[in-house]
Amino acid sequence: MRIIILIISLLLVLQTPSFAEDKGDSFKDKLERWRSMSPEEKEIIRERFRHWKNLPPEERTRVKKNLQRFRKMPPEERQILKERLRRFKELSPEERQKVLKNYKRWGELKPNKKRNLRELYKRRENLPPDKRDELRKHLRKAPPFPAVPGSPSRVPSRPPAGNK
Numbered sequence: 001m002r003i004i005i006l007i008i009s010l011l012l013v014l015q016t017p018s019f020a021e022d023k024g025d026s027f028k029d030k031l032e033r034w035r036s037m038s039p040e041e042k043e044i045i046r047e048r049f050r051h052w053k054n055l056p057p058e059e060r061t062r063v064k065k066n067l068q069r070f071r072k073m074p075p076e077e078r079q080i081l082k083e084r085l086r087r088f089k090e091l092s093p094e095e096r097q098k099v100l101k102n103y104k105r106w107g108e109l110k111p112n113k114k115r116n117l118r119e120l121y122k123r124r125e126n127l128p129p130d131k132r133d134e135l136r137k138h139l140r141k142a143p144p145f146p147a148v149p150g151s152p153s154r155v156p157s158r159p160p161a162g163n164k
Contacts (some may be wrong), residue, residue, distance in 0.1 A: 025033070034042070055063070070078060088096065106114070124132060 020024070037045075052060070068083070073081070088099065091099065124135065127135065
């Protein structure tokens with residue numbers, strides 16, 4: 001749920017340039033910027049404001065903290081995040097659900113499992129492109145692990161002792 005709130009809050013905030021960057025503009029500058037907006041732009045901001053007002057206080061607090069973190073990021077990191085959010089917005093609803101589901105699954109992994117997966121990813125990235133493609137094709141053809149009735153759905157990180 002936290003990632004959904006983060007994504008929604010960043011999409012709300014980052015889509016409006018005046019909110020994404022704290023330019024320290026005076027009220028007069030902000031008023032002038034408002035007056036220069038088209039009616040459509042103003043309606044988008046009004047709708048975002050209505051959405052903001054309907055958020056529970058704890059979600060608003062999280063959004064504010066995320067915005068503060070965003071503003072403290074180096075410009076390069078901010079640009080990377082903006083690009084990721086842009087790509088996320090372009091996904092179909094099904095693809096978004098898949099991304100959010102995978103993110104949730106990642107968050108539920110134990111630290112040692114995350115570390116192992118990161119190491120595997122780094123090793124894969126260090127392979128020559130043709131070997132990476134070969135590995136990708138091989139993994140796509142591999143059958144899924146069969147579920148054993150009464151056992152946990154997770155695959156153990158190493159085989160049980162005695163099975164070599």
